[in-house]
Amino acid sequence: AQKITQTQPGMFVQEKEAVTLDCTYDTSDQSYGLFWYKQPSSGEMIFLIYQGSYDEQNATEGRYSLNFQKARKSANLVISASQLGDSAMYFCAMREYNNNDMRFGAGTRLTVKP
Amino acid sequence: NAGVTQTPKFQVLKTGQSMTLQCAQDMNHEYMSWYRQDPGMGLRLIHYSVGAGITDQGEVPNGYNVSRSTTEDFPLRLLSAAPSQTSVYFCASSPYDSNQPQHFGDGTRLSIL
Numbered sequence: 001a002q003k004i005t006q007t008q009p010g011m012f013v014q015e016k017e018a019v020t021l022d023c024t025y026d027t028s029d030q031s032y033g034l035f036w037y038k039q040p041s042s043g044e045m046i047f048l049i050y051q052g053s054y055d056e057q058n059a060t061e062g063r064y065s066l067n068f069q070k071a072r073k074s075a076n077l078v079i080s081a082s083q084l085g086d087s088a089m090y091f092c093a094m095r096e097y098n099n100n101d102m103r104f105g106a107g108t109r110l111t112v113k114p
Numbered sequence: 115n116a117g118v119t120q121t122p123k124f125q126v127l128k129t130g131q132s133m134t135l136q137c138a139q140d141m142n143h144e145y146m147s148w149y150r151q152d153p154g155m156g157l158r159l160i161h162y163s164v165g166a167g168i169t170d171q172g173e174v175p176n177g178y179n180v181s182r183s184t185t186e187d188f189p190l191r192l193l194s195a196a197p198s199q200t201s202v203y204f205c206a207s208s209p210y211d212s213n214q215p216q217h218f219g220d221g222t223r224l225s226i227l
Contacts, residue, residue: 006156009154033213037215043220043221044218047217050213052213095212097212100145100164101170102147102159102212103173104156104158105156106154106155
């Protein structure tokens with residue numbers, strides 16, 4: 001069974017600084033996808049970034065990048081130049097290509113300080 | 115541009131009552147799923163479907179039933195509500211390709227008294 005671990009229940013970062021949110025996963029499959037979602041206080045789930053297990057380069061989307069270390073089974077989210085609007089819950093998720101169900105970590109609450 | 119629509123947004127039930135949470139998507143997605151979100155536990159998969167007529171259990175299926183008679187709709191039924199089912203429920207959909215992100219509805223906040 002797949003498992004996603006986010007070890008940081010809460011994180012603080014100063015505005016304009018970079019922050020890394022940790023995510024490790026456990027799977028026996030070779031083919032899988034890793035996702036990060038943002039959930040602001042309003043409650044909606046917003047997709048941020050995707051990394052496939054066979055992608056050789058780390059994914060980037062604007063200020064978001066994914067630090068993918070396959071051997072260590074980690075997929076950390078890096079947010080550069082933090083903004084006050086980045087304050088939210090962040091969830092890491094994995095979807096195995098053969099299994100097709102997406103599982104989520106417990107989440108990290110990020111607070112950006114002015 | 116509706117995307118994934120969940121109804122109702124809020125609901126209060128008494129223990130033992132049954133109800134159906136509705137989910138509809140207009141993107142012709144094959145894959146649909148239901149999650150519950152509880153504090154400190156992230157989103158846990160209840161049931162999912164890879165197409166009309168096909169459903170499967172997720173992580174926490176007990177007490178819930180689903181069916182998928184059309185591509186668009188994926189209702190979640192609570193058979194006999196229990197206080198432990200108090201939660202926020204999210205429906206999501208995506209193309210079948212598992213490299214595609216899921217699109218989420220706005221959620222249903224359900225309280226069981």
